[in-house]
Amino acid sequence: MNKQTLIGLMGLVMAAGSAMGAIRITEWMYNGAGGTAREFVEITNTGGSAIDLTGWSFDDNSRTPGSFSLSILGVLAAGESAIICEPTADAFRAAWGLGAGVKIAGSNTNNLGRSDEINIYDALNNLIDRLTYDDQGIGGPRTQGISGNIALANLGANASNLAIASFSGDSYGSYASADGDVGNPGTYSDIPAPGALALVAVGSAIAGRRRRA
Numbered sequence: 001m002n003k004q005t006l007i008g009l010m011g012l013v014m015a016a017g018s019a020m021g022a023i024r025i026t027e028w029m030y031n032g033a034g035g036t037a038r039e040f041v042e043i044t045n046t047g048g049s050a051i052d053l054t055g056w057s058f059d060d061n062s063r064t065p066g067s068f069s070l071s072i073l074g075v076l077a078a079g080e081s082a083i084i085c086e087p088t089a090d091a092f093r094a095a096w097g098l099g100a101g102v103k104i105a106g107s108n109t110n111n112l113g114r115s116d117e118i119n120i121y122d123a124l125n126n127l128i129d130r131l132t133y134d135d136q137g138i139g140g141p142r143t144q145g146i147s148g149n150i151a152l153a154n155l156g157a158n159a160s161n162l163a164i165a166s167f168s169g170d171s172y173g174s175y176a177s178a179d180g181d182v183g184n185p186g187t188y189s190d191i192p193a194p195g196a197l198a199l200v201a202v203g204s205a206i207a208g209r210r211r212r213a
């Protein structure tokens with residue numbers, strides 16, 4: 001492959017990625033089992049290229065961009081998930097047995113109640129995704145000690161009534177934490193894992209170049 005072909009390939013991959021890039025709320029648990037302070041929100045890069053979360057932020061139903069910075073999460077690869085949580089990042093990582101590679105923004109104090117809202121803003125304070133939930137009013141699972149998952153078809157639709165409660169051994173890879181909470185923070189099985197997506201993008205770009213050659 002010559003240099004010009006390589007530059008063309010990179011352009012194709014980047015163009016495809018920017019059109020598809022999308023951070024989505026994929027899982028949440030508003031309390032730990034018994035009402036304890038172990039809540040978390042998972043976001044996933046469901047697009048085809050990396051997204052830099054520098055300047056991005058989270059808020060609950062006070063809907064204020066900048067309330068809790070997500071800059072510490074850095075760059076999320078295609079298919080990669082990251083966590084916003086109430087415990088410290090270290091405590092959350094230990095309780096769920098997560099590796100050092102899972103990105104966690106811990107010690108969030110904009111805390112979630114039984115009826116609340118999750119808002120994700122980008123660096124320009126644009127609302128990127130929202131999940132309004134209330135198991136007693138809207139329906140859907142009560143995510144206390146058991147997380148809720150947003151299926152692929154419902155990503156970005158703000159449809160908490162269609163969320164799927166986790167159970168150990170489910171298709172999302174759920175398991176019980178050391179504290180007895182059940183969920184699957186750090187992974188989202190409805191789309192390919194990081195690496196797989198990038199390979200698909202490069203593979204199709206190479207195929208496209210070969211057809212034209």
Ligand SMILES: [Ca+2]
Binds near residue numbers: 030031037112113
């Ligand atoms: Ca809470």
Ligand SMILES: [Ca+2]
Binds near residue numbers: 060061113116
């Ligand atoms: Ca709140």
Ligand SMILES: [Ca+2]
Binds near residue numbers: 042172185189
């Ligand atoms: Ca998950």
